[in-house]
Amino acid sequence: MMAGMDKWTGLGSALASFLFLWSMVQSHLPVAFRHRLSTWATKLASLFSPYLHVTISEYGAERFSRSDLFLAVEAYLSDACTRRARRLKAELGKDSKNLQVSVDDNDEVTDTFRGATIWWYAARKLQRSQVISFYPGQDERRFYQVVFHRRHRDLVVGSYLPHVLEEGRAVTVRNRQRRLFTNNPSSGWNPYRSGKGVWSHVPFEHPATFATLAMDPADKEAIVDDLEAFRDAKDYYAKVGKAWKRGYLLHGPPGTGKSTMIAAMANLLDYDVYDLELTAVKNNTELRKLFIETTGKSIIVIEDIDCSVDLTGKRSKADKKNKSSSSEDDGNNNPKLPADPDKDDGTKVTLSGLLNFIDGLWSACGGERIIIFTTNHKEKLDPALVRRGRMDKHIEMSYCGFEAFKVLAGNYLDITDHELFGEIRQLLGEVNMTPADVAENLMPMSKKKKRDNNACLEGLVEALNKAKQEAKAKADAEAKEAKEKAEAEAKAKEEEEAKKGQGGDQDQGKEDKTSESTEGKMSNGEIKGSEQVTSDN
Numbered sequence: 001m002m003a004g005m006d007k008w009t010g011l012g013s014a015l016a017s018f019l020f021l022w023s024m025v026q027s028h029l030p031v032a033f034r035h036r037l038s039t040w041a042t043k044l045a046s047l048f049s050p051y052l053h054v055t056i057s058e059y060g061a062e063r064f065s066r067s068d069l070f071l072a073v074e075a076y077l078s079d080a081c082t083r084r085a086r087r088l089k090a091e092l093g094k095d096s097k098n099l100q101v102s103v104d105d106n107d108e109v110t111d112t113f114r115g116a117t118i119w120w121y122a123a124r125k126l127q128r129s130q131v132i133s134f135y136p137g138q139d140e141r142r143f144y145q146v147v148f149h150r151r152h153r154d155l156v157v158g159s160y161l162p163h164v165l166e167e168g169r170a171v172t173v174r175n176r177q178r179r180l181f182t183n184n185p186s187s188g189w190n191p192y193r194s195g196k197g198v199w200s201h202v203p204f205e206h207p208a209t210f211a212t213l214a215m216d217p218a219d220k221e222a223i224v225d226d227l228e229a230f231r232d233a234k235d236y237y238a239k240v241g242k243a244w245k246r247g248y249l250l251h252g253p254p255g256t257g258k259s260t261m262i263a264a265m266a267n268l269l270d271y272d273v274y275d276l277e278l279t280a281v282k283n284n285t286e287l288r289k290l291f292i293e294t295t296g297k298s299i300i301v302i303e304d305i306d307c308s309v310d311l312t313g314k315r316s317k318a319d320k321k322n323k324s325s326s327s328e329d330d331g332n333n334n335p336k337l338p339a340d341p342d343k344d345d346g347t348k349v350t351l352s353g354l355l356n357f358i359d360g361l362w363s364a365c366g367g368e369r370i371i372i373f374t375t376n377h378k379e380k381l382d383p384a385l386v387r388r389g390r391m392d393k394h395i396e397m398s399y400c401g402f403e404a405f406k407v408l409a410g411n412y413l414d415i416t417d418h419e420l421f422g423e424i425r426q427l428l429g430e431v432n433m434t435p436a437d438v439a440e441n442l443m444p445m446s447k448k449k450k451r452d453n454n455a456c457l458e459g460l461v462e463a464l465n466k467a468k469q470e471a472k473a474k475a476d477a478e479a480k481e482a483k484e485k486a487e488a489e490a491k492a493k494e495e496e497e498a499k500k501g502q503g504g505d506q507d508q509g510k511e512d513k514t515s516e517s518t519e520g521k522m523s524n525g526e527i528k529g530s531e532q533v534t535s536d537n
Ligand SMILES: Nc1ncnc2c1ncn2[C@@H]1O[C@H](COP(=O)(O)OP(=O)(O)OP(=O)(O)O)[C@@H](O)[C@H]1O
Pocket: 212, 213, 214, 215, 252, 253, 254, 255, 256, 257, 258, 259, 260, 261, 375, 376, 397, 434, 435, 436, 437, 439
């Protein structure tokens, strides 16, 4: 018994000594040699092992965006294989109400495909970095490893992995919670940390639909038809050699439903929305990065494009003045670099950068995208920006007509007809009132008072009459002002002409005198000149 104990004690201390020595050797071996040692060990193991490994890393070689394959594998494993995993990880998705179950790190999952057995491992490893980083944890890389017998090499590489990619993508689409993205200021970008990318997002939960959108039914139907045709036109776009994207320009006064229409479009197509705040984008390079990071099946929106950036390609008047005065200073017109680049422009996203974003080479990556610009002043936009082909469809959102009102009455009051409808129809034909204002009148907020349809419609009639009177008063005042202006102008013209008449006579006298004196001078000069010439000769 004692002898057995001694034997174990001896073995234990020998093992401890070996481990100690090994760690000493390791720490004193040159890095290159250690690296070679581990390569040899891997080679030796692969010589005897019939299994092959494929590693799928979270970040691709370009290390900018997460690898598509990695995301697809993650989705595939969580859907198809979690039943077989022994250690699972459950998370409440940040923006989702559902529990998300996935394979835990360092666990093994077995899958079978056409008779072949495949093993999956999820793991993470720390990357040694030579650079001091501000972002703790950024050097941790997650990866999946797939292991299979070497006789299944062709099957796994040729069929199984493409199958995983396709299935994973389908699962992602099935489970996805639609999101509303907004761009982060570039100072906070760090592609290696989740939540610190170029875009931040919240769940997209806008309830607007085309059914609740108040506008002319024929126009609405045409838009829905256009959108559905776009969604199903992947093959058509490929056939005609065009990137699978479409541009819409929504224009009209404030409160006519442009933003509401975007939400309705996203809900109809089941797309994500990227709300691009152009003023937070420093330059065209940043704009391109933002664009690359958007996914397919999305709507990219730039609201109030006329206000975001001066996209006319012209500089502001102040800048122009500075420029011209400085060019006068040194007397040459060569282009100059700005003296202080930071102060030169508030933003350097240019029209050409934006055009490139819409239909340049980069616009084709990803596919299935809708780009929407909204503006209150279509006429202020550069024609190059909104020409057909870039903004394929221009949609005017206008003041509330009777058909649009009927939709709102249905939404807010659940009625399709009422005795006041006739009066409202007439008033809406005479007065410009936005759907936002009409909706406001149909939705009195009072907890105590029960909603009364009659009172709501009477309130609307009253508001319309008031708006009509105001519009009339405004038109009268404008007409009066215009009349006064015209009269003042006519009077001023008359006076000027009268002055001219008097001044003309005086000028005539002056002119005669001047010409006389000039003649005198000329003759003097000529005489002088001839004298000089004569004397020179
Ligand atoms: N056509 C419409 N159909 C249904 N509701 C509308 C419509 N237009 C406006 N509304 C209502 O008015 C509110 C304001 O509309 P919305 O924000 O879509 O206007 P907008 O055209 O985007 O205005 P802005 O030019 O100021 O951005 C919305 O919350 C919505 O309830």
